[in-house]
Amino acid sequence: MYFSSIFPYVVLVCFLVRGLMLDGASEGIAYMFYPKVPEHKTSVHQGDMRTFALMHLFLLQLEIWADVQVWRQAATQVFFALGLGFGSIIAYSSYNPKNNNCHRDAFTVSVINFLTSVLATLVVFAVLGVRAKKKVMTCVASNLMELLQQHREGLVSLDLMPSFNHSDPETLGLEGYRNWFKQHGRNVSGNLTVCDLEKEMQTGVEGTGLAFIAFTEAMMLLPGSPFWSALFFLMLLNLGLSTMFGTMEGILAPLRDRFKSLAKHKIKFTSKCPV
Numbered sequence: 001m002y003f004s005s006i007f008p009y010v011v012l013v014c015f016l017v018r019g020l021m022l023d024g025a026s027e028g029i030a031y032m033f034y035p036k037v038p039e040h041k042t043s044v045h046q047g048d049m050r051t052f053a054l055m056h057l058f059l060l061q062l063e064i065w066a067d068v069q070v071w072r073q074a075a076t077q078v079f080f081a082l083g084l085g086f087g088s089i090i091a092y093s094s095y096n097p098k099n100n101n102c103h104r105d106a107f108t109v110s111v112i113n114f115l116t117s118v119l120a121t122l123v124v125f126a127v128l129g130v131r132a133k134k135k136v137m138t139c140v141a142s143n144l145m146e147l148l149q150q151h152r153e154g155l156v157s158l159d160l161m162p163s164f165n166h167s168d169p170e171t172l173g174l175e176g177y178r179n180w181f182k183q184h185g186r187n188v189s190g191n192l193t194v195c196d197l198e199k200e201m202q203t204g205v206e207g208t209g210l211a212f213i214a215f216t217e218a219m220m221l222l223p224g225s226p227f228w229s230a231l232f233f234l235m236l237l238n239l240g241l242s243t244m245f246g247t248m249e250g251i252l253a254p255l256r257d258r259f260k261s262l263a264k265h266k267i268k269f270t271s272k273c274p275v
Contacts, residue, residue, distance in 0.1 A: 005242065007235065008238060009116075011234075012235075024134065025126040026129070028128050028201065087251070130218060132197055136174060136196075143193065144164060178195075
């Protein structure tokens with residue numbers, strides 16, 4: 001039990017430290033705390049003042065917090081993380097002494113659950129930020145190569161060309177490409193795209209697609225990806241086993257308390273139940 005409880009934290013800390021050392025992690029964490037709302041909700045007239053625009057964006061952030069679906073999903077996560085209703089917490093707490101401080105334990109478990117959720121979220125968005133940044137930079141490099149080809153064919157004038165190293169298109173950077181695309185993107189023919197980092201962050205980050213599609217795809221981009229992939233799936237296996245331990249204890253503990261014969265053969269009874 002101690003190993004199954006501590007091992008996921010070790011893996012999460014390793015992922016967080018490794019992810020923060022890579023390009024794009026800061027953008028992912030920033031997106032975690034300041035999610036982007038759809039563009040039709042954040043549009044501000046060009047004639048408005050900057051202070052009004054900032055106030056408008058602030059009110060939109062409050063609008064996200066006021067969304068009922070956000071709090072419904074948060075409550076679902078809390079119930080799922082604590083295992084409420086499955087009987088595991090009650091079964092484990094039945095082993096406490098009669099004079100145990102239950103209020104202290106309740107606050108301790110709640111705080112640990114909150115910090116664990118924050119840690120796991122930081123890891124996920126840091127790694128997804130690395131994944132999104134790599135994909136966006138690939139998009140930028142592809143668009144610049146296409147733009148360079150159009151310039152060589154005489155379809156794009158030199159005035160519309162951004163300044164970058166032709167042998168390494170990524171030297172322009174994401175912000176430089178964005179600024180150029182806002183000014184001259186409409187004047188260039190072809191299939192050039194804006195290469196939106198926020199849109200890439202939203203790809204495959206819900207449900208099972210998060211753990212088995214987006215996150216695993218992101219780990220393939222990490223240096224030493226076989227090691228991190230094995231560590232990640234060992235963590236998932238360990239989490240599944242620890243969950244089953246709690247679920248089984250919620251079933252076995254009442255049976256042992258009700259039937260004394262089962263309590264006398266605790267090891268045999270427990271070992272035969274999974275079979």
